[in-house]
Amino acid sequence: MTTGHGTRRRTDTDVVVCGSGVAGLAAACALGRLGLDVTLLDKQRTQPPVWKGEVLQPGSLDSLHAWDALGRLEARQAVRLSRLVARTATGEELMALDFTVLGGERPWMLAHDYSTILQCMADSLGPTVRLRRGALVKELSHDSAGRISGVRAVADGTALDIRAGLVVAADGMSSRLRRLAGIDVEPVAYDHRLLSFELPGTLPTDDEVSAHATDRGLVMIYPLPDARIRVYIQVRTDELRKVSPADLRRWCEGLVAQVPALAPLAGLLEVNLDRRQLLPVWCYRAPSLVRPGLVLLGEAAHVVHPLAAQGMNTSIGDAEALAARLAAVDLADGSAVDGALRGYENDRMTRIRDVHTMSHNAARMMTSTSRAGRVLSRRLMRGTARSRRLNYLTTYNMSGLGMRPLDRLDRLVQLGVLPDLRARSFAASHSPAHPAGGAAAQLRRAGRDNR
Template sequence: MSGTDVVVCGAGVGGLATACALGGLGLRVLLVDKQPEIRPVAKGEVFQPGSLPMLRAWGVAGHLEKAGALRLDRLVARDPDGTARMTLDYGLLPTGSGNWLLAHDYPAILRAFTDALPPSAELRRGTVVDDLLGAADGRVTGVRLRDGEEVKAALVVAADGISSRLRRAAGLDVERVEYPHRLVAMELTDAPEVDPDFSAYVTPRGLRLRYALPGGRVRLYAQVAPDELRGADESRLASWVAGLVRDTPALAPLQEALRAAVPRRQTLPVARALAPQLTVPGLALVGDSGHVVHPMAAQGMNSAVADAHCLAELVGRCGELTATAVDHALLGYGRRRHADLTLVGRTSHNAARMVTDLSWAGRLLGQRALRHTGANARIRYTVMHNMAGLGAHPLTPLDRLHQIGLLPDPRARQQPAWA
C-alpha cells in the first residue's frame, strides 16, 4: 500500500486543474487517468476571462500562449445572414484579469495543463481506478487501482466525467437532463479567415456556433436532431452541408471547408446536470463528475477551473491535512460551489433555450430576448459579466420582464450601478 496527500481521478481539464492547484500548495498529488494518451475530442475549447488569473497562477497560460491560443474579443448572437442581434463586447469588462476569451483545441489545452503540472504532482496515464477505500465510519481514505495497488490519501477528487465511477461508489447521484438535440462538431481546415469572435447563428433549424482556432482552423458546431446524420452516406452529407449553408447564408464562404470536414464530424450528446451534493467526507466532485451545462455559453470548462481554484483555496487553509480539517474544507467547497454552479447552470440553460428551442413559443421568446437584451446596455453587461465568471449578479424578475420586452427599462442605456 502506498500513500499520498491527494488522489485525483481523471485527467481532463477538471482533474489537471485540480492537480495544478493542489500541487501548487506543495501537496503530493497522484493524478490518474484510464486513457493511455490524450484523445482528440471537440469539447471545452474556450476560456472565459474569469479563468485567466488561475491559468496564469498555475503557469498554464504561458504554455497556451506558446501554443498559439487565440484571443476572441466578442460573443455575438447573429441572424442567419450574419447580422448581429446581440453583441457581448468583452473589451468593456475590467482589464485587470483579461477582457477576452482564450481559445484553443481541447488536446492542446490538456497538453498545456500537463506541461504546467508542479513537481509534486505525478501523472499516470492508462491507470484505472477500481474502487474507493473507506474507513469504518464511511469516510473515503483512498482508492484501489485495477492492478491491485491501494493508495491512501487525505483527499480523493473525482474528476472522471459525467458517468463518474467514483461518484457512484461514494453514493452520490446526479440527474442528467438531456436536451432534445445533438451538436455536430467539425474542425475546418484551409478555411477562409473568420472574425476573432465567438459567433452563434440563430436559424430556423437551431444553433450554428463558429469560432476561430489556431493554425487557420475554424470550429463549427451545428444543432441536429438525434438521428439526423446517423448512417449518412457521401451524397446525404453533401446535401446536408448544402442545406446548412442555405439556412445560414453567412457560412457560405466556409462551404468547401465544411464539405471536407463533415466526414470527420463528431456528434455529441448535450445535457445539463448538477449533483445535489458535491462532497462526502474525504471526497470532492470536480468538473463534469458533479455538473454539466450546455456548451452554448462556454461555461463547462471554466466551471471546472473554478472548482479547482475554490478547492485549493479552502484546502490551503487546513494547515495539516487531518481528516477533520479536510472535511471542514470540503463542507465549505460544497456550499460555495453549489451556489455558484446553480447560477452557472441557469445562465447556460437560458442562453441555450434562446437559440436551440425550435418550438413556436420557444423561437418567439428567444427572438424577443435576444433583441431586447441586445438593445439594453445594462442587462447586456450583466449577462456578459456573469458569463465571464467575474462575479455573480443574477437577473431579477423585473430584469426578465425587461429582457423579453414586456416592460420598458428606464435604465437601459446605463451601466449597472454595481459596475
Template sequence: MRTEAIVCGAGVAGLATACALGNLGLRVALVDKQDAPKPVAKGEVFQPGSLRILRSWGVAQRLESAGALRLARLVARDSAGTPQMALDYGTLPGKDRWLLAHDYPAILTALTESLPSTVEFRRGVLVKGLLRNQDGQVTGVRLADGTIEAPLVVAADGMSSRLRKEAGIEITRAEYPHRLVALELHDAPEVEADFSAYVTERGLRLRYPLPGGRIRLYAQVRPDELRGGDLVSWGRALARETPALTPLEDAILAALPERQVLPVARFLAPKLWIPGLALAGEAGHAVHPMAAQGMNSAIADADCLATVLAESGDLASYHRRRQADLALIGRTSHAAARMITDLSWAGRTLGRRALRHTGANQRLRYTVMHNMSGLGSHPLTPLDRLHQIGLLPDPRARRLPAWA
C-alpha cells in the first residue's frame, strides 16, 4: 500500500496530525495498535491556542455540542481554597478566552469524527518498524501483516515510542519523585468552573469540573503510598487535610476503587525529525500535567507540521519552529509543578513566595498566562525571576507588559 503520509498512534497527537495533514488534501493512513481507545484520565483541558486550531478543524464545535465546559480561570489556592495566584483567561485577546474541559474519550471521538475523507483510519494494526531506503531515509512502516510506503511517517506512538527508538533519537527522561492519583467524582457538591491547584503540606491537589456534574481530582502521592495501605483512611485524610476539599469526602471515598495511579516525567527529544520521519506529541516531549500543556503541545505540533509541509516540506524547519516553544513550555510546566509539588523546606518556601509575588504582579501574571495559553511565547527574563520571588521590587507590577 502506498499513501502520502502515515501517522502511527491514534491518541490526541496522532488524530490531530491526521486532521491537520488531511485538511491539506494529503492521503493519510492513520494506524493504531489498540482495537479501541482506553478510558484514561489524561488530556482533558484545552488552552486558547489549541481551541483556535481545533475550531478551524470543526473539533471545538463538536466538543461544545457534546457538553464541554468552559473554565474561566486557572487558580493556585492554599489548602483552605483562598486564591494565591489567579489567571483570568477573560483578559486574553482573541475569541476563545477560556479553558475547555471534557473527557479524554470524548476528545478522541470529536477528533475522529472530524477526520477528513482523505484519512484512512485502521485500528488493531501493530507497527513493527520502519522502512528505509539505501540512504537511510524513512520510506514507510512495516506492519504485522504487510507494509505501507509513504514519503512521511509521523511517530505519535507515545512516551515509550518504538519508532523514536528505531530512528535512533535518544531521550533523557526525568522522573518526578511522586505519582498522581486520578479520581473521577460523581454526585459531589458543585465546584467553581475553574482549574484549581491547591498548595498543601503533602503536595499538589488539582481539581476541575467535567460534564455531567462530575469532578476530576488529582492528588500527589509518594510512589509507594497506596501499596497495601488503608484506602478509606487515605481518602478521608485527603479530604480533611485540604479543607477546601472536605465537602467532597463522600465522593472521594466512592471513587477510590476506580482510581488511576499515573507516573509523571518530563523530557524533550533533542531532535524531532530524521529524513522521512517526524515526532509528534509524547513521542517527542512530555511535561508535568500541572500547567495543562501536554495535549495542547501535541495539537500545536500537528498544526506546525502541516504548516511546514504546506510551505516547504522541510522537516528540519518543523524541528526549528517547535523546539524553542517546547523548551519554554517545558520550563514553564516544570516551574509551575515545582512551586506546588516540591516538599522540601527550601522548595516549599520558594514555591509559596513565587506564587504570592507572581499572583500580586499583573505584568508577570499576564505573561505567564499568555505563555501557557499557546497564543505566543514571551520568556521571563532573569530579572523577572527575581521579581517572582520578591528579591527585587517591580516598578511595572501594576500594568500589563509592553508587548500586550
C-alpha cells in the first residue's frame, strides 16, 4: 500500500513505546525483561546535549542494576554522592541528608551526564526490544470499539502502521500522544529559571550535592565524572535578557559577592559564561494516567522542580510499577490490559502526588527570595536537622525507596513548636537490634500501606 509518505509498513508488537528519554527507555527495559515484544520509537536521531537529569536517587539503582544499566554507568565513572546538604550562602550547614543511614546495598545517589545515562540504558535493552530513531508518531490508531490499538508514524518517508496491545506515551512535556488521547494538563511555570554551568575542576568534598539557600535563591553544586563540576544558579526569568559581555562579567562579580561559597569557582564561572544553559522550570501532574490501550509515563504525566532530583527517578518507578502490573497479563487481551492499567493508575497517582508535594515544598524552601520565606525555610531546615527521626524520614522520602509524607505534627516539630514525642519509638527502632536497613524496610511497608 502506498500513501503520501510512500510505502506504508504494518507491524504487530506487544507494546509500542513512544519516546526514548529516561521514561521510555525504562519502560522498554522493564517490559522487555518480561519477554514482551517492544517497539521503541523516537523522533530524534540523536540526543541533544542538555544539562539536566544527572542525579539518580538510591531508589532507582536496583532497577538499573536489574536491567544491566548500572554496571555500564559505573564503568563510565559515574560519581557516587552520599549526601545532599542544604547550606547558607557562606557555606554553613543547615541540614544534611546522609543516604548511608538508610542501609541497603546501594545507599547513595549516582551522578552522570544525562546523555550517558540514556546511552547506558539504551545499551541495556533486551533482545525483544527494537529501537527505531527518526520516527515521528503522528496519530493514534483505534480498533472498532474505539480502544487505542497502536500508532501511525513516519520514518525516512515511510509511513509506519504499528499495531500494539499497549501504547506507552513517554514523549515528554509537550506530549503529542497525551493530547491525542484527550488528557489535558495545566503546566505551571515557577517564577525563576536555572542557569546551568559545567566547569572543569574538582570540589573539596567529592561525594556531596550542596544546595545553597541564598538571598537570591538556589545555588546548587555537585561533581560530575572526568573532573567536572555542575553549578545551577537561580535567576529571574528576565535577569539575563539582552545583556552584553561586560554586563555578564559584572553580574558574575555580583553573584560571588552575594554567595561567598562560590568564591573558589569565581574565575571558572567567568571564563565559562558563554557556555551557560538557561533552563525553564515547570511543574504539573496529569489528571489521569491512562486511556483504554494507552498509558502515560515520565514527563508526559508529571514534572517537578529539579531541586529534589525526582524526575528521572519517578519515571523509572513508573516503568517498574507498570511492568509489575502487566507481568501476568496477556497483552492480546485488551480488557485485561485495561484492568491492569487502571490498577497502575490507582497505584501511581498517590505516589506521584506525594513526590510532587515533596519536591514543591523543597523548592519553596530553597528558592524563596522573600525575607519571610527565607526565615521560615531556614527554621524548617534547622528543625529537621535537630530531629534525628525527621532527618531520617526526609532522607528516606528523598531517596525514592518509598514515601512516608510528613504530617502536621511533624511540621510543628520542625518549627520548634512541639517536642518530638515520637523520637523515643524511633530511637528504639534504630537501636543495634534494629539496624537502619530494618527501619527502612518498615518505612517501605508503611508507604505501601499508605498507597
